[in-house]
Amino acid sequence: MSIKNTFTIWFGKLLVKVMKLLGKGAGNAPGLILWTLNKNCLKAFKVECPIIAVTGTNGKTSVTNYLSHIFASNKGKIITNTQGNNLDTGICSLLLANCDMKGRVKADYLVLETDESHVPVIYSQLKLETLVLLNFFRDQLDRNGEVETLILKVKKFLETFEGNVVLNADDPNVARLGKANPNNKNIFYFSVERYSGATDEPYEVGEGKFCPFCGTELVYDYYQYSHVGRFHCPKCHFGEDKPFTLIKNVDLSAPSFEADGETFKTAHNSIYYMYNLAAVYTASKLYDFDKATLHDTFEHFEVNNGRLETFNITGSELMVNLAKNPVGANMTLRVMNEQAGEKELLFVLNDNLADGHDVSWIWDINFSIFRDVTRVVTSGTRAYDIAIRIKCSGYDPDKIVVRPDLDDAMDELFKNTGRKFAIANYTAVQPTRAAIKRCKERREKNG
Ligand SMILES: [Zn+2]
Numbered sequence: 001m002s003i004k005n006t007f008t009i010w011f012g013k014l015l016v017k018v019m020k021l022l023g024k025g026a027g028n029a030p031g032l033i034l035w036t037l038n039k040n041c042l043k044a045f046k047v048e049c050p051i052i053a054v055t056g057t058n059g060k061t062s063v064t065n066y067l068s069h070i071f072a073s074n075k076g077k078i079i080t081n082t083q084g085n086n087l088d089t090g091i092c093s094l095l096l097a098n099c100d101m102k103g104r105v106k107a108d109y110l111v112l113e114t115d116e117s118h119v120p121v122i123y124s125q126l127k128l129e130t131l132v133l134l135n136f137f138r139d140q141l142d143r144n145g146e147v148e149t150l151i152l153k154v155k156k157f158l159e160t161f162e163g164n165v166v167l168n169a170d171d172p173n174v175a176r177l178g179k180a181n182p183n184n185k186n187i188f189y190f191s192v193e194r195y196s197g198a199t200d201e202p203y204e205v206g207e208g209k210f211c212p213f214c215g216t217e218l219v220y221d222y223y224q225y226s227h228v229g230r231f232h233c234p235k236c237h238f239g240e241d242k243p244f245t246l247i248k249n250v251d252l253s254a255p256s257f258e259a260d261g262e263t264f265k266t267a268h269n270s271i272y273y274m275y276n277l278a279a280v281y282t283a284s285k286l287y288d289f290d291k292a293t294l295h296d297t298f299e300h301f302e303v304n305n306g307r308l309e310t311f312n313i314t315g316s317e318l319m320v321n322l323a324k325n326p327v328g329a330n331m332t333l334r335v336m337n338e339q340a341g342e343k344e345l346l347f348v349l350n351d352n353l354a355d356g357h358d359v360s361w362i363w364d365i366n367f368s369i370f371r372d373v374t375r376v377v378t379s380g381t382r383a384y385d386i387a388i389r390i391k392c393s394g395y396d397p398d399k400i401v402v403r404p405d406l407d408d409a410m411d412e413l414f415k416n417t418g419r420k421f422a423i424a425n426y427t428a429v430q431p432t433r434a435a436i437k438r439c440k441e442r443r444e445k446n447g
Pocket residue numbers: 211212213214215216233234235236237238
């Protein structure tokens with residue numbers, strides 16, 4: 001090990017110790033400091049096990065949690081950032097906390113949720129074995145710039161990458177990356193066959209409708225959600241690759257899906273989740289995980305971090321979903337619509353640094369699809385903005401209640417019983433979960 005690398009690791013380990021002594025926990029600070037001092041610090045770590053990275057706009061955290069659960073099933077040691085610390089500095093902190101004084105990271109697998117824009121810089125320093133790419137949508141424009149810029153960044157990385165690439169064949173923004181390196185034979189597409197809620201016409205405002213290779217308009221057989229669906233280019237035949245995994249017979253009422261001739265029951269009933277599971281299934285297959293583990297995981301495993309998480313409060317069921325972009329929000333509205341009967345919606349919108357101060361993305365959410373929504377409560381630092389947005393969609397303003405304080409919002413929401421849904425953006429999701437738990441305690445105490 002070079003002197004510089006030795007120093008990097010020693011200094012990093014010292015930072016971890018100092019933070020602990022200060023009672024601050026290690027957290028993200030050691031990685032942040034180390035990264036600021038040395039942008040090549042990840043090279044100082046010695047990782048000998050396979051690294052699996054998960055990236056894409058929506059679903060990264062869930063897929064990373066699922067894969068870690070499966071990869072840990074045969075008593076393997078997994079190092080993972082399941083809490084979504086997915087930037088270069090977060091991954092640096094994670095490795096610092098898990099390495100010895102020589103920088104050796106001992107594990108059977110590293111499963112790393114990785115921010116799309118950080119894929120090239122992190123994996124030019126750490127040897128990646130498998131990259132799982134879920135989807136590309138407009139997200140947090142302040143930080144990432146246009147989605148095309150992001151795709152091109154990942155594409156540039158893939159041009160020289162020879163490891164496994166697991167790709168969503170039904171998202172043209174992702175599928176195109178399968179051709180980034182014509183010499184890479186380890187390209188594994190997954191696709192999901194048409195489900196009952198698919199449409200012939202696009203359901204929402206979407207991106208990626210033109211062929212990235214020849215500019216011809218893509219022809220869709222159907223849209224599953226947003227711009228995700230079965231497509232092909234009539235001119236250059238982009239989109240006609242045979243998938244490695246084909247998910248069939250998606251049944252949201254069971255809920256279940258079929259893969260390689262077997263039916264898998266699932267814990268969640270949205271098409272959005274079926275795509276996440278298709279990615280999990282494909283990556284697990286590359287590592288030969290047994291079917292029994294997959295059955296058990298898909299049916300029972302819960303991520304419980306505000307991703308389609310369900311709470312029960314005094315006779316009411318509330319489903320919470322994180323949405324940091326129009327596609328995520330539209331997806332939740334769609335899950336809501338697919339449930340028969342009356343329901344109420346809570347929308348919590350913050351505009352903190354990590355959310356991006358620009359909340360204009362809420363204007364791309366399709367609220368006109370509301371079905372049997374009897375009341376909307378809005379909360380968060382931008383509670384009024386989201387209320388105005390919903391009002392402008394034509395929804396009856398008398399049914400909108402604005403409660404910027406989250407505890408007030410919960411009391412309002414649970415004034416009556418029934419089915420409820422909550423959408424919260426990035427920095428709102430954990431406070432929302434905490435407020436739900438506080439509300440539950442208050443109500444149980446008051447009997
Ligand atoms: Zn084409």
